[in-house]
Amino acid sequence: MAMNAVARDTVFALRRQIAKIEGTLPERLQAPVSGTPGAIPGKVQSGFPSGIAEKQHVDAVRSDITIVRRGLAVAGQEAFLNTGIERLDTALGGGLPKAALSEIHGLETRDAGAVAGFALSLASLIRKEKPGLPLLWIGTAEIFHEAGFPYARGLHALFGIAPEQLLFSEAPKLLDALWIAEEAARMTAFAAVILEIRGSPQRLDLTATRRLHARAQNAGRPVLLLRQAGEADPTAAPVRLIVSAAPAAERETVAGPLAGSIGRPAFTVAIGKSRTALPGQFTLEWNPDEHAFTERSAEKERAENPVAVVPAPARGADPAPASGSVLAFPAVASFATGYQPSRQQRPAHRGPRRAG
Known part of the structure; x- marks a missing residue:
């Protein structure tokens, strides 16, 4: 005892x-x-x-x-980046941590554009507090060849980021990209560091992400880890957001929604990991004029998508016709009907043989 x-x-x-x-x-x-x-x-x-x-x-x-x-409490609200969406910030325990590694995950390759757009939206919020500091985007040649580079004019129009304020570093290998990210994460000359990775490489393990997280904490700067078409592997990031594209709403005008138009960029954001362990899924729209997020309510979502993806028949339900009688056909068609088998179907003994 x-x-x-x-x-x-x-x-x-x-x-x-x-x-x-x-x-x-x-x-x-x-x-x-x-x-x-x-x-x-x-x-x-x-x-x-x-x-x-x-x-x-x-x-x-x-x-x-x-x-x-x-x-969770003593750090204060100044340690978190508020997205402006109260429900999302509450579920994350105050928002995204400013001095930490945060993971933004796209489940499929086609989500690369939505992941990049969401990361640029967060970068726009970060630059409001540090307007004079540039951003550094790090990736391999495979990443940029597959997903491309952000469009310079779109950066300024949608996110308020001047093209000269976004720096790119294209590394030949993943090992080089990780080294550049670790060195950049320890510097206070950048407002944020963005590292884009494709798939689930072995080098992106707990050890590598712990180093990135520790460098971000020491420098007091956020590091955004963008994952393209990768598995939800264990990382040292305290927050993981799963992002995909959401249907855009119609453009709002003085007379009401403009039919057939494309409105603001929209994202579907799900919490895959957080310090509070609170799940949640949100549909966010990015306002390019105010550079802020707005949440699309469930009622608005249903109102903007009132019909199914496949329209119903015009005459109502169209059930399948009743089955008729089953007939038995011969296994091999008759040659009298004009059926000619291919060369591969002909018996081997009927084909020409080579002498000798």
């Missing part, structure tokens, strides 16, 4: 140490209750005794204190 108690205390001590390192150790925001054993008046006590005393201590002071966790 004594050994079990010692082992249990050791486990509790290790858990407290890990929580302290990760910044998730519960802390008291108010002065401790008078009469609490070991309490120092006027001081803030952190942590709890181990074992059964922990539960008793929590029950005794639960009504008098407020418990927080540093990893």
